[in-house]
Amino acid sequence: MLSLTAQDVKTGVPLADKAAVIQALADWLQQDGHVAAGYGAGLLAREAQAATYLGQGIAIPHGTQESRHLIEKTGIKVMHLPDGVPWDDGEKAYLVLGIAARSDEHLDLLKQLARTLSRDGLLERVKAIREPQQVLQLLQDDSGSSVATELMLSVEQLAVKADAGSLEQLVEQAATLMSLIPSEATALQQSDAMHIGQGWWLQQTPTSEQPRVALLTAASTDIVHRQQPVNGVLALAVKGMAHKTLLNKIADWLAAGRGAELAGLNSAELLLNALQCGPAPANRHQRLAVVRNSHGLHARPGAMLVQAAKPFEADIQVCNLDGDQHWVSARSLMQVIGLGVKNGHRLLFRAEGPDAEPALNALAEAVSGGLGEELVSPEPKADTVDTREPQGIALNTRVQGVAASPGVAIGPIFVDAPAPFDYPQQAGDAEAEQQKLEGAIKQAGAELNATLRQTRDTQARDMMRMHGELLADVSLMQGVTGRIRQGLSAAAAWWSEIDAAAARQAASDDALLAERAADIRDIGRRVMAVLCHRRLPSPPTHPYLWLAQDIGPSQLVNLDTSRVLGLVTVGGGASSHSMILARALGIPALVAVDEAVMTLPSGTEAMLNGDDGTLWIAPEAAVLEQARARQQEEQERAEQDWTHRHDAAITRDGHRVAVAANLGDTARAKEVADAGAAGVGLLRTEFMFMARRSAPDLTEQLALYRQAFDALEGKPLLVRTLDVGGDKPLPYWPMPKEDNPFLGVRGIRLCMQKPDVLETQLRALLMAAGDKPLRIMFPMVADWSEWCWAKARFDIIQAEVQATNVQLGIMVEVPAVALNAAVFAEEVDFFSIGTNDLTQYTLAMDRGNGGLARLSDGLHPSVLRLIKMTVNAAHAKGKWVGVCGELGSDPQALPLLLGLGVDELSVSLKRVPFIKAQVRDWRLSRCRQLAEQALRAVDAPGVRRLVAAAQREPGTAQ
Template sequence: MTLTIASPLRGWATPLCEVPDPVFAQGMMGPGIAIDPAEGRLVSPGAGRVVSVHPAGHAVTLELDAGPVLLMHVGLDTVGLGGAGFAPEVMAGERVEAGQVLIVFDLDRLARTARSLLTPVIVTNGEAFAFVGGKTDREIAAGAALMTLEACGKASAAGAKEAAPRTSRSLLLPLAHGLHARPAARLASLAGTFPGTLEMVAVDGRVASMRSAVAMLALGVGHGETLTLRGSDIAAIDAIAELIESGMGEHRPVTVGEPAGRVVPSALAPLLPLGEGEALAAVTAVAGAAIGPAVWLVDPLASLPETAGTREAEAAALDGAIAQIRTRLESAAGGHGQVAQIAAAHLVLLGDPELREAARGGIAAGLPAGRAWIAGVDGFIAQLRLSPDPRLRERVNDLADLARRVALASAGIDETPPPLPPGAILLADDLYPSQLMALADGGLGGVVTVEGGATSHVAIIAAGLGLPMLVAAGERLKSIPQGAALLLEKGALTHAPAADVLAAARARIEAAQSRRRAAAAHAQAPAMTRDGVRIEVFANLASAADAGAAVAAGAEGCGLLRSEFLFLDRAAAPSLTEQREVYSAISAALEGRPLIVRTLDIGADKPAPYLPMSGEENPALGLRGIRLQLAAPDLLDVQLRALVTMEAQGPVQIMLPMVSEIAELRAARAALEQIAAEEERPCPPLGIMIETPAAALHAGVLAAEADFFSVGSNDLAQYTLARDRTNPHVAAGLDALHPAILHLIQIAQIGASRHGRLVGLCGGLGADPEAIPLLIGLGVRELSVSAGSAAQTKALIRSLTLEQCGTMAEAALGLPDAAAVRALVRAELGKIVEEVA
C-alpha cells in the first residue's frame, strides 16, 4: 500500500541530507524531508493521535491513522531556547485532524536565535513503512503532497522473543536541555548494537524502548530528572549509562536537591511561579546591579470614586486638577536636564484641547471627573498603540501617566507613594515618570517592570538617576511575593538567590563600586596610556545641566551634543534666539572645553510633529539626518546661524549626521560658509559622523573635505549588520564589536590619516570596556561617552599601552564574530589587570 504524506508547513522542501546536523542528515532518526518554513505554523499532515510534544515546544510526534509515526522538529538546536518563541496548540494523547495547528512559532525570533530554520519531517517507524521518495528543491504549501511511503508489513516481533529485563541502573539526567532529538537518536543507535530488551523508565513509571528515539522523546525527561535503564544485558546498560553521563556535549552538573529542569514552553511560562534561585531574563533599560527586597508598587487609582456628582461639580473638579498638574509640570519644566524636558513634553499633552473635550463628553455621560478624563485619554492611547513607530508607541506611557495624575488630583488623592525600605527593588506592571521621580530620593536600589521599553521616558529618568532597570520581564514577574530577596544583575532578576550566590554578587557589586570610587578620585586627570599616548574623553550631552554634570565627572569636553533635544516633543521648531541661547549656555557650562554639536538628527525613530513627513516603509533608510536637513533648508539655516552667532566660551565644531556622499558635505559646507560670511563670523570646523558603511569605505575622499570624523557606532552597526536597532526581534543580535564593523572603523581611520584628520567615536561603543582597547588600537583618539562613564573610561585607558591595544585590535580583525572578539578582549584585559596590580 502506497501512502502520500502532506506537508505540515509552507516553505521550501529540502533533501534531508542537506540538513546541517548528522543526526538528521545521516538518517539516525529515520528517513524524511526537511522544510525551510515561510510562516510560523506547523499543522498536522493528516488525521491521527499526538504521541508526544517536547517540553520545549519545538517538536511534536504524531501517529497517523494510516500507521506512519512522524517526528516534526522545528529548526535545529531550538531545544536550547527553552520554549521561547514556541506555543504548542496540542497535548500528548490528543486526537488531531489534517490541517489542525500543532505548534505556533515566532519565525523572526528563530531566524536570529536558532542555528537553522530547517524543519525535518521524519518517518520514525521505518520497520513498517519504507520511504519511497518525494520531490525536493521546490516551494511547497502546507497540506500539499510532501513524500510517499510504502507499507512494508514488517511488524517487529523481536521484543516478544527477547529475554525479560534482569538488570537495572538509575541516574540523574545531566543533559542541559533534557532528552531531545539528538541525544535520543544517539542512544537508540547505541542500543541497536546490543541484543535483548533495553528500556528506559521515567520517574512516573512510563516505559520506552531504548531502540526507539521517538519513544524516549515521548517520556519528556528533563535535566536533573531521575531515569532508570533496565535490560537483559549488563554491558549494554553500562554502555548506555556511560553515554548519558558523558552529557553528549550538553553536560550540565546536577546539584543534589536541585529541582528537575523540565523546560516549560514560553506560552505556559507566565502560569508558573518563579522558583527560589530561579533567574528571570528581561530587557536591560539601565545597566547595573542591585540586591534588595521586592516592593510591589501600589497605585491609588483603584480608590477613584465610582459615582459622579453634578456635571458642574465634576467639570470644576477636572479644571482644578488640570490647573494643579499644570503648575507642577511648569515648575519641573523650568529646571534642567531630562526631567525638565519630559515635563515640557507632558505640558504639551496637557494642553491638547481634544483631550479635555473627550473628558467633558465622559462627564456629560455621567462619569466622575477622574474616570471621564482616563476614558478620554484611553481613546488616544488606543490609537497610539496601533502606530508602527516604536517611539510613538512608547509615548503611550506619557499619556497614561498624565491620565493618572490628573485623575488622582480630581479626586483629591495624594499621588505620593509610601516610603520604601532601603535598597528596595521596585516591581510594577509598568512605571510612569511621575511615580519614579516621587521615589527618586527614597533609597531605591533598582526597578523591574512586567512591560515597558528601554527607550521610554521612565527609562531615561532611571538612567539619569543611575538606577539599574529591567523592562519587559513578562507576567512571571507577578509571582514574586512582596518582601522577597532579589538580585538584579546582568539583565536578569533572581528570586531568593542562595546564600553563596548572594555573597558572590555582593562581592562583585562592592568591587565595582570600589573601582568607581577609585576612578572618580582621579576623574579630572587626563587619560594617558601607560606609554604616553593621550586619549581625549568627552561626554555625550543634551542640555546645559548635562554639561555641568559632565565637567564634574571629568569629561574634557562634549563630543556629541544631540541638538535634536531642542526640536522634539514640541509643537513648533525652536527659534534662532532660543537655539542660540541654549547653545551658549551649554558652552558656558563646559567652562571653555570643546563643544561638538551634531546638527539635528531627526526622522526614522525620532519624528518631529511639526515637520510633516510621509510614511516610509523603511524610515531608517529614508529621509533622516543630513538628507532631511538638506530637504528642509530653512530648518538647517536657522540652526547653522545659531551656531555661528552663539556666545562661545570654548572651541565649537559642527558635525553632520548620516553623511554617505561627498555632495551632502559640500552642500552643508556651502550653506555654513555663506551664513558665516553674512554674519561676519569665523566659520566653525565642519566634520561628519561615520554612520554608514558608505561613509567608512569612502573615508579617503570624505576626509579631503571634512575637518574631522566621529564614528556613530550604534547606526554603523545597524546598517552594517542589517539589524534595525528599534526592532526587538533582531536587535538582540546587534553587537558593534562584530569584526566587520571593526574593519570599517579601521578603513575610516586610514582614510582620515591620509589628510591628517582626527577620528573620534561617540556611539555606545565608546564606554564599553571590551571595546576601548580595540578602538585605541585602531587609531581612535577621542571617545565621547555618557558623563557617568567618563571617570571609569579614563581609568581603563590609563591601564593600557598602545602596543597592547594594537595587538588586540589586529587579532580581533581576524576573528569570526563579536562573541569571539569579546572573549579575546576579556582574556587580555584579565592579564593586564594582573600585570598592573
C-alpha cells in the first residue's frame, strides 16, 4: 500500500486559483521524479471531463488515460490551502491531493480518504489544519477500531427508487423505515446532512437505544441539495461503532468511482451483493484467476467449475471482481452463473478448511485451462434488428426472424406450445411437499442420465452434464425449500424459483449469457412434468418444422432429428445451446420470430429459410412448387459440383483461378485433396496455442506442421502466423484490458512483444517444410516497420534451416496496407486479403455488432477499390494476390473478385466444389466489366443489384 509522509504534504500554500494549484502539484510531482513534463495538462484535461471535488473541502485532481504514459512512478502530493480555492459548482477546496497513478497502489489510500468523509465536523477540521502531521492524522484509517456488533441492513430498511422530491423527504422516509421514536426522528431530520461523494449523503443522529440504519435511493435524477446531486442517502441512528463496517463498504464504492452504480442496484443486489460481503477473514486463503472463455462463465463452464470444487472439504467461495463483487459458493452452479462473468473478468477465490490451498490451486488451474472450452474469440452476434411482422399472421405471409442455422426447409408446422401445468399454489404439509420435490428431482435426474447414456455427440453430452449440475444445485434447492416452508406446494415453489432464476439470467447484459435462461427453464419443465403427472408434448411421427416459444437442448438431443426439417423459436438466440446443436446437426433454424406464430394450427405448411431469416407461412402452391423445384435443382447442382470437384477452376474464356481451402487445424489437411482444393490458402495456427496452459514448444509444432505437409502430398500450405490479441486472448499470456481490442495489440503487434514465440513458430514451419511448398504470411501488418521486423526474424531462421520452397507475404486487413501496397509489393512475395477485417476497418463497423450486420458488407465500393489497389500494385511487380475472407465464398462477390484480378480464392472445405463450379460459369471479360461498374457504384446494395442482374443474363452465369 502507498503511504504518505510529512515530505508529501505542504501546508499554508498561498494560492487562490484552481489552475495554479494544479500546476504547482504537477511541478512538485515532476520535481520528485513521479511524472515527466506535461503532466499538468493531463490534470487540467481531467478537470474538464469530470468533477474531482470529493466533498468536505477535499479535492483529488488526477490525470487522464492519455497522460498516463507521462507517469514514471505512482505518487501523491498534498497541499493545504488555508483560504480555500474555488473548485467545482461553487465548492471550495482546502485540501488538494494531486495523484499520479501508474498502477493501483494508491487505491487503498483513496479508500481511506473516502472513509474520512463520513466523519463529523470534517470540514472544520480540514480548514483548521496548520501542520503536515495534522493532514496525516486526518487521513489515518480508523477502521481498526473495535466494533462490538455490526449494523446490518435488511429489506425492511431499504427503499430503492423512493418517490421523493428532496433530500428532506428521503430522510423523512428513512426515519419511518428505522422505526425511530419521535424525538430521534426529529433529531435525524434536523441533523446536518453530509455529502460523502457522487450524490450520496449521510445523515445521522445519536441514539441511546439499539443502533438503526436505513438506506434509500432516489427515483428522480433531478434532486439537488446544496448544489450537489442526490442519488442516495444513508441514515444512521448511531451508538458506538456498530455502523462503521456498513459505512466503510459504501466508502469503498465511492473510492472506486461507483457511486452511481451503487444507486442503481435493486434491493436484492444491495443486500446480497453490495453491502453484506466484507473482505475475506485473515485465516482464509485467496487466489486470483482470469476467465479467458470467449463467453465467460455461462452454464457449461460454470458446471465444470462447480465439479472442480466439489471434491474438496474446504469452504470455497468466489467473487467476480469485475462484477458486483459479492461472494457466492463455488459449489452452486446457479450462484456461479449468476455472477455474470464475462471474458477477461477476474475471479477471486477464497477458501477455508484443511485442503484450502490445493482446492484453490485446482480451481485456478481449471479456470486457466478453459473449463472444458476452447479459448476462442466470440462468434459474431446475430442481427437483432426488429423487422418482424405485426401481430395477427395471415396465410401466405413471410415473417422475419434472425437466421440461426443455414438452409431451406419445407414442411408442416408442429406448434410446441408450453405444457399447461396444473397445480395448487398452497399446501398444508411442508414435509410431504419436500418429499414430492426430492422424488421428482430424482426421477428427472434419472431420465437425464438415460439420455446422457444414449447420446454420442460430445457437445450434447456436455450440455446434459451441465443440466445435471443444475438439477443438483444446492442454492436452487435451498430457495425452493424456503418457499415450501412458507406454505407453497412443491410445484408452485419449484416453478417460482425456476422462473426467478431464468429471469435473472435473461436480464444479463451479455446476450449469450441471457440466452442460457433456456437451460434453466428446460430442467424446470422436466421436474414440473413429473410433479404434475404430465407428459411433455410429443412431436409427430412425420417430418415437420418445429415451432416453439423456446427449445431446450435436451429436447433437441432427445428427438429423432431425421424428422426435424427445421427449428423456429420465439425466444432464444442464435448463440443458444439449442442453435449450436442445430448447426452441428445441419438443421436450418430461425430465432426471435413474432410470437403470433404460436397461434398457428399445427400442420400448417411453411417454408423456413435459414439463410435470409424468414418463415413463409402457408405459401401459395405455386410458391411451394417453385421452392421445391429450386431445392431439387440445388441438390442436383451440389451433386454435380462434387462429381466435378477435381476439374480445374477455369472461366469460359480460359482464365484459371486457384481455389484453396481455409483450415482451422492441421487434422483436416487430409480432406483438402479429396475436396478438389489446390492446397491450403489459410491455416489458422492459433488453434494450437489456445485451450492449453502454455505455448506449444518446437517439438509439438513441428509434429503438427509435418502432419499437414504429409497429408497435402505436394500441394502448397499457406500458414498465417499466430494471430491472437485482445479479442482472442491466451490464458498463459495475460494482457491488459483494451477498450477496443480490434484496434489494439494483436497479430504481429503482439508477437513483437514476445519475439521468441514467433521465432519458434517460424523455425517449426521451415523445418517441417523442407522442400515442400510453404507460404507464410504475417497478420495485422499496418506499418512498414512491422514488416521489416518480421522479415528480419524470418531471414535469420531461414539462413539456418534453408527450406527450399518458401514464399513470404502479409495479410491485407488494414486499409493502410492497401493504400501503401506499391511499397510493400517491392518486397513481399504475395498478399492475402482478409476481407472480414478489411471491411470492418474500412467501414468503421464492428464485425460482431448485429445491429450493423446489414451495413457491414464487403461488396461496398470502398472495399472493392482497396482490393483493386492491392492487385494492381502486386501484379506490377509480378506478385500474386489471394482472398481468404468470407467474401471469397460469396457467389455474388466471385465475379467481382475475378474481374478485379484476384489470383486465388480460399474458402471452407465444404464450399470448394461449389466455388470452382461458379468460376466455370463466368467469362473473365464479363467479370471485368462488372468490376469496373461496381467500382463506380455508390453502395453495397447497388453492387449486389448489379451482380444479380448479370447472373440472370442468359449464357453468362448459372
